[in-house]
Amino acid sequence: MKYALGPILYYWPKQQVEDFYAAAVNSDADIIYLGETVCSKRRELKPKDWLGLAKEIADSGKQVVISTMALLEAPSEVNILRKYCENGDFIVEANDFGAINLLAEAKTPFVCGHALNVYNAQVLQILVNKGMQRWVMPVELSRDWLVQLQEDSRILNIRDQFEIEVFAHGHLPLAYSARCFTARSENKAKDDCELCCINHANGKPVYSQDDKELFTINGIQTMSGYKYNLLNDVASMQDLVDVVRVSPLGDSAFTTLGQFKQAAEDNVKFDLQLDRECNGYWHQIAGFDTVNT
């Protein structure tokens, strides 16, 4: 089992990002994803900053992957995407089929991100032929789904040609919109958002009228209210999952990575916060539910 730090999904000040990755090189992560995946207006770090950071981290011996945007609309966004796809040094996480088109043309190997609609092994076969090395399962899918998909990929003789990664900790990215919900919640227009996401290091909570933490708004992204936490499900990932992903919520990500390692290697169990955490998707029930394992 390998351990990955997903890209920072929130908008952090540049110094905080740099400090985070300075610490990440000494963490339990084998793989580090980095880059802006949510909103092209978040420019604390510019493409050259991200690529510079990537080079520094790569020197530490960890695998670095450049993550790219999930919702690309403006031609300017596609131009930045093209720059990353043609970077020449690092593999790229594609979160839109536009990225796969560019990566296949540039013959750059890639990771197929969880924001892409890949629900069966036949699609994976097509993507393997285009240079896919790793697939991050869409967050709404379950262990049962993965077991059957793995079986199909064996029949297609492609299982040894790619790794399977599972989003295992953090707020789940659930939807992408043209609308910026964070700006809307502060009565700002999207075009005049004052980059207000920077004030919310882990997004803004959305509660039901009876105070259940339903969603987290993060710019144009809507995320789960609860944190997804598969710590106690790691045992059920043996022989099925190659990489476990922790989505950074801050420096606590490094502790979480260590816990995943303990859970996998020493079969240690952890107490979940039932009113703040969930693991339903993995168990093929509603995502916000929790199964005690």
Added chain:
Amino acid sequence: MELLCPAGNLPALKTAVDNGADAVYIGFKDDTNARHFAGLNFTDKKLDKAVDYIRSHDRHLHVAINTFAHPGKLERWERAVDRCADMGVDAAIISDVAVLDYATKKYPDLELHLSVQASATNVEAINFYTNNFNISRVVLPRVLSIHQVKQLARNTDVELEVFAFGSLCIMAEGRCYLSSYLTGESPNTVGACSPAKFVRWEETEQGLESRLNGVLIDRYQPEEKTGYPTLCKGRFNVDGKVFHALEEPTSLNTLALIPELAQANIAAVKIEGRQRSPAYTEQVTKVWRAALDRYRQDPAQYQVEAAWNKQLDQLSEGTSTTLGAYHRDWQ
């Protein structure tokens, strides 16, 4: 521009044809389409009748195969493609890459449209699909501004179809798991959003409550108009304020954009609502036919008639309409 109307059953299909639809789109009665609701969609016998009616009136029939194939079950999606080819439908609307691959290889003459559920929002995504599959038309997600729609139209040779009227999906279609987060079932996996079997209404001291799988979506005072608890259209609490944090219950209405869409060479305008009644299909088709005809007769003088909007408002969710993401202010 082609007027493409929805039909969840045979009476709706006939109504759409009778009121001026150029084409009608339908789905099979299984989970291969994203309106997989009880009492909707077409079995074999009804399909034959649908095809006959379309042919005898010289219109087009599109079939939506717009969910994603489950592992080990791809065959069901492939059979849906086979049926489209056997019936000689005018287009199959497909979202799954594996299903597109099958249709492209097995039926090179079958016209394929890229479903909105495939979420192609930029020119490179469109290139991915058109480079690899036999796609002649792309249905654009409802996240693009009219400016972005025009830019795309200038930069691709493939036909573009846009949503013109109906329930407003505010997320990039095909990339929204909010429904499965609360219920375990989503458009991508089971072909339904906020499924009716999870809906409960309850009178309480604080008002009439709508719940989805036990989760409070909205609470209404006696004078307020209630709406189906589609989970993105509920009232929630952010920063201590209760409001429609994601979206109000409104419908998309783009009658005002007909000139711009036509000038951008948009191939078709699509009406949402296969789950709605034949009466809905009749009214919307009638209004849109009148508007498109008016534009064609005299583009320079085209104006939206107040009566058209009034008719459409009555059919809309929350009885109000919006230009949605087409208008930058909405975003």
